[in-house]
Amino acid sequence: METSPDLTGTEARVLAAIDMDGLLGTISRLVAIRTDRGRETPAQEQMAEWMTEAGLDVDIWEIDFEELRAHPRFSIEIERGRSLGVVGSLGCADGPGRSLILNGHIDVVPAGDESRWTVPPWQGTIRDGNLLGRGALDMKGALCCGLYAARAIADAGVDLDGRLLLQSVIAEEDGGAGTLAAIQRGYTADGAVVIEPTCLSLAPAQGGALNFRIHVRGRSAHGALRTEGVSAIDGFIPIYRALQALEARRTSGVADPLFAHYEVPFPLCVGTVRAGEWASNVPESLCFEGRYGVAVGEEPAEAQAMFEEAVAEAARSDPWLERHPPKVEWWGGQFHPAATDPSDPIVRTVADAFRDVEGHEPRIEGMPYGADMQLLVNVGHTPTVMFGPGDVRNAHRPDEWVPIAELETVARTLALTALRFCGHGG
Numbered sequence: 001m002e003t004s005p006d007l008t009g010t011e012a013r014v015l016a017a018i019d020m021d022g023l024l025g026t027i028s029r030l031v032a033i034r035t036d037r038g039r040e041t042p043a044q045e046q047m048a049e050w051m052t053e054a055g056l057d058v059d060i061w062e063i064d065f066e067e068l069r070a071h072p073r074f075s076i077e078i079e080r081g082r083s084l085g086v087v088g089s090l091g092c093a094d095g096p097g098r099s100l101i102l103n104g105h106i107d108v109v110p111a112g113d114e115s116r117w118t119v120p121p122w123q124g125t126i127r128d129g130n131l132l133g134r135g136a137l138d139m140k141g142a143l144c145c146g147l148y149a150a151r152a153i154a155d156a157g158v159d160l161d162g163r164l165l166l167q168s169v170i171a172e173e174d175g176g177a178g179t180l181a182a183i184q185r186g187y188t189a190d191g192a193v194v195i196e197p198t199c200l201s202l203a204p205a206q207g208g209a210l211n212f213r214i215h216v217r218g219r220s221a222h223g224a225l226r227t228e229g230v231s232a233i234d235g236f237i238p239i240y241r242a243l244q245a246l247e248a249r250r251t252s253g254v255a256d257p258l259f260a261h262y263e264v265p266f267p268l269c270v271g272t273v274r275a276g277e278w279a280s281n282v283p284e285s286l287c288f289e290g291r292y293g294v295a296v297g298e299e300p301a302e303a304q305a306m307f308e309e310a311v312a313e314a315a316r317s318d319p320w321l322e323r324h325p326p327k328v329e330w331w332g333g334q335f336h337p338a339a340t341d342p343s344d345p346i347v348r349t350v351a352d353a354f355r356d357v358e359g360h361e362p363r364i365e366g367m368p369y370g371a372d373m374q375l376l377v378n379v380g381h382t383p384t385v386m387f388g389p390g391d392v393r394n395a396h397r398p399d400e401w402v403p404i405a406e407l408e409t410v411a412r413t414l415a416l417t418a419l420r421f422c423g424h425g426g
Contacts, residue, residue: 006356007416010158010424014415017152020408023144024131026050027407028124030140031133036110038078040170043106047168048086050147055154056088056166063170063181071184073379075175077211077332085181086168090150090160097162097423100346101192101382102150102414103179103372104143105172108135109396116398130401137402138395142195142388143168145407149414162422165189172372175333179372183380191346191421192384193414194373197395200406201363202354203386204347205258207266208294208337209370210304213287213329214239214311216321220284229282230320233275236286239326242314243268246307247293256296258366265368266293289331296337296366304330335370338377340384346421347385353416354387357409367392387413 007015033043048060063083068074091097111121111134119125121134131141146166153160165187169178196203216236221229247268259265270290276283294303308328315321340347342364354362367386376384389406 010156011416011419014152014156014158014419015412017155018148018411018415019151023148023407023411024124024126024404026147027131027136027141027144028133030144031124031135032122034122035107035135038080040106041082041084044084044086044168044170047106051086051088051166054088054147054151056090056150059087059089061085061185063177065177068177068181068184071180073375074177074180075332075334076171076177077174078171080171083170085178085185087182087187088150088166090154090164091162091422092160093163095161095163097160098191098421099163099165099189100418100421101165101167101187101189101376102146103167103169103192103194103376104139104146105169105178105372106140106143107170107173108138108140109173112398118399126404129405130403131407132399132401134400137197137390137400138392139196139388141390141402141407142197142410145389145411146195146414148411149418152415153418158419159425160418160422161424164418164422169372176335176372176375179375180379183375188380188382190383191344191349192376192382193346193350193417194371194376194384194386195388195410195414196367196371196386197388197390197392197402198367198386199391200354200387200389200409201365202347202351203365203367204342204344205296205339205366206337206371206373206386207259207296207366207368208298208300208374209333209335210292210294210300210330211289211332211334212292212307213289213331215327216286217324217326218282218284218286221282223280223282226282232283232286235318235321235326236273236275236288238318238321239311239314240270242310243270246310250295254295256366258364259296259368261365262368266295267368268292293368294337296339298337300336333370336374336378338374338384340377344383346383349421350385350387350413350417353413353420356416357412
């Protein structure tokens with residue numbers, strides 16, 4: 001990759017110190033450590049070791065979930081035992097420069113039916129200029145980009161005027177408890193980059209995503225006497241149609257230019273439906289779950305009230321449901337929307353660094369998915385931008401992959417961002 005003529009000698013030296021072979025090998029080793037279903041501790045221990053080897057001072061601690069659970073923004077889906085927070089730091093906490101967080105999550109979603117993969121999901125595989133494996137994209141590859149950006153600064157012998165913090169966090173996929181734990185431990189900063197897959201776009205805004213669960217009651221009967229029962233599936237249908245109509249009302253004519261290019265910028269998606277116990281019975285209960293998109297600037301409580309009213313209105317139109325109202329629960333991951341002023345120094349610093357790496361200005365757009373940006377902004381009061389390699393469309397599916405060229409771009413951009421945002425002596 002060519003070096004921009006606008007770089008200083010120190011910046012060029014740091015970029016030259018980025019070890020791409022080492023980066024790809026480290027990502028592959030991290031992919032091989034399974035971190036699905038709450039099993040993050042071995043990978044966190046490995047990340048702490050790699051941070052130490054890279055020259056970072058490492059803080060590793062056991063997360064107290066009982067204490068964390070008392071926080072109003074705590075949410076989680078997978079109950080965990082021993083879990084670790086890991087933050088590596090480089091530079092001077094009391095220096096004249098600014099502080100910067102690079103945030104990435106170690107947890108991944110399950111691989112699903114592994115027969116649908118063309119490569120082993122739990123190892124890194126290089127094919128056609130891409131790195132494949134569960135977590136290669138979302139987001140072990142990006143986390144390692146942060147590690148190797150920090151390592152290059154240390155290897156080049158550059159002293160930062162401020163403090164660079166690399167956060168390896170757990171539980172992002174089910175609510176962000178790891179980032180919340182880091183904030184509670186005192187890790188906030190003047191700016192942050194959450195290295196989620198954005199196709200190299202800069203995202204100063206992210207939509208919210210609230211998990212919901214709805215219970216629908218029916219009345220069981222023998223299937224041979226179907227009309228003597230009330231099928232919970234029949235009750236589900238008008239509720240589902242009401243939620244589809246709610247999504248259409250909420251997403252039509254979105255004026256926010258950061259989200260206007262999405263067909264459905266803040267989706268409402270039903271992900272699971274479970275009903276019945278026996279094939280020849282009328283199902284007496286049904287439970288369905290999904291995620292509810294929340295617009296930037298919208299109060300989540302108001303969005304929830306709108307959702308609950310849509311369900312109640314559907315129930316009022318059906319005699320059985322009116323007498324047996326469906327029950328709405330808000331559970332698991334609760335990602336609030338978040339935004340940072342596009343003119344904030346962290347956004348401009350990342351944009352300028354990207355331009356000097358790639359030779360053109362980055363795209364600026366919002367991300368429709370929930371991420372830990374919302375905790376850094378809303379709880380940690382840290383201006384944050386999302387920026388990372390790969391397309392989120394290739395996450396949470398078989399043959400998850402990330403372009404190697406984008407990994408290099410992100411590692412280089414993060415290194416320049418840290419140098420410029422934190423400042424350095426030379």
